Amino acid sequence: MAEWICGISECENRFETIEEILRHQIKDHPHNSCRVCGEKIPDGIFAIWHVIGKHGRKEYVLAYGATSSDVRYREYVKKLVESEIDIDSTYELLMSERDGEIEESLQDS
Numbered sequence: 001m002a003e004w005i006c007g008i009s010e011c012e013n014r015f016e017t018i019e020e021i022l023r024h025q026i027k028d029h030p031h032n033s034c035r036v037c038g039e040k041i042p043d044g045i046f047a048i049w050h051v052i053g054k055h056g057r058k059e060y061v062l063a064y065g066a067t068s069s070d071v072r073y074r075e076y077v078k079k080l081v082e083s084e085i086d087i088d089s090t091y092e093l094l095m096s097e098r099d100g101e102i103e104e105s106l107q108d109s
């Protein structure tokens with residue numbers, strides 16, 4: 001089975017499934033503002049999916065100063081992830097999981 005390596009900073013944590021790496025990226029890394037629309041988005045695969053998927057390659061190149069090989073790599077990652085899971089619903093699920101955990105930790109203190 002394919003192995004997923006977190007590419008954020010120098011994290012390099014390894015995961016066996018897409019769900020695991022996405023859960024890690026949503027919960028263990030800070031979320032950044034999208035440079036195109038300003039929305040807070042999780043870093044890593046979701047950021048790729050958001051910028052390429054919602055805004056398109058031209059916006060991505062303009063906002064991020066991306067090269068054509070950046071674009072090709074991100075489109076490849078996006079396609080790979082989409083071939084295995086439904087990103088929209090996984091995103092919703094993981095974000096609500098994360099929000100639930102934040103609520104819980106607030107109630108504990």
Ligand SMILES: [Zn+2]
Pocket residue numbers: 006007008011012013024025028029
């Ligand atoms: Zn990581």
Ligand SMILES: [Zn+2]
Pocket residue numbers: 034035036037038039050051054055
């Ligand atoms: Zn955006």
